[in-house]
Amino acid sequence: MVAPSPYQIVKKLKVSRVLVFRTAQRYRRLGTSDDMQRRGRPVTVTTPEAVKAVREKIRRNPARSMRKMAKEYKMSQGSIRTIVKDKLKMIPYHGSHLTTLFIDEKIFTVEANKNGQNDRIIATDYQSACEKGKILNKTSHPASVMVFAGITADGKTPLIFVDPGVKGVALGQFSLRKPIMDLPARRRPRSSRQRDSRVVSRQFSEFISAVDWPASSPDLNPMDYAVWIYLTEKVSSKNYPSIKALKTALIKKWDEIDDDHLRAVIDAYPKRLKAAIKAKGGRFENYS
Incomplete structure (x- = not known):
């Protein structure tokens, strides 16, 4: 042979x-296929027994600090790193949050958003009050514009002005595609929102349809209870001569929203969810 x-x-x-x-x-x-004796110092620290002990320690608590393990086993941090990375082929990952993109739309009008009962004007006399805006001019159908946008914990999309007649599904599928891609990679969401209720109902067995949705349900989208309220306060406190002027004001105030403000809004989001659960969907303290 x-x-x-x-x-x-x-x-x-x-x-x-x-x-x-x-x-x-x-x-x-x-005369054998076994490994030849290697040169250099014999292994005395990263022994098979030490590797086995570290593997078991990590299995019980994956969040265990390598610095603490080095101190516990009386070896250098370099030796622990050798065991974890070279012997066990493991990588210490930092904790991270899943990036969530919150999106929503809102209509703004050229007329000031004021309430005659709640808003007050301080003046010396009635005439001065009228000159300062006491008389509210309201029309049945003021000129308006729909805006669409999204935020994450450390970034936001551009403010999108929606043409009249555009439906929600088309809005979600097309209007935000480029703005999402414009976000830095670390800020992009894992998936885009699908607004078609038929798709959602097929994927989630506990999906709540529009018919079963409770009236006056609490706002749980940060865009609703934080961002739009902020823009309304900054922009809708006065009348605008045209849609163009309104858009200019909206863009200016939108650009002024910084990452610190967004981080604070998103950090408060879990508290609001817990409050809604505790109140069983009823009224609860504002955690925005």
Whole structure:
């Protein structure tokens, strides 16, 4: 029987030629395929026993600090890193939050958003009060514009002005596609929102349809209870001569919303969810 050539072994076992030649060389020298004795200092710290102990420690508590393990096993942090990364082939990952993109739309009008009962004007006399805006001019159908936008904990999309007649599904599928891609990669959401209720109802067995949705349900979208309220206070306190002037004011105030404000809004979001659950969907303290 003719022994297979190194080339045939490489082809049959699908391994590298270097591995085959080194194994054959080792066998000719030692009479065995076991590893040759390596040069340098013998391993005294990262022993199989130490590797096994560290593996078990990580299995019980994956969040265990390597610095604390090094102190516990009386070895250097470098040795612990060698065990974790080289021996166990593990990587210490930092904790991170899933990026969520909150989106919503709102209509703004060229007329000031004032309530005759709640808003007060301080003046010396009635005439002065009228001159300062006591008389509220309201029309049945003031000129308006719908805006659409989204926020994350550390970024926001551009403010999108929606053309009249655009439906919600088209809005979600097309209007935000480019703004989302414009966000830095670390800020992009894992998936985009699908507003088609049929798709949602198929994917989630506990989906609540519009018919079953309770009246006066609490706002749980930060866009509703924080962002739009902020823009309304900043923009809708006066009348505008045209839609163009209204859009200019909206863009200016939208651009002034910084990352610190967004971070505070998103950080308060879990508290608001817990409050809504505790109140069983009823009224609760404003956590915006």
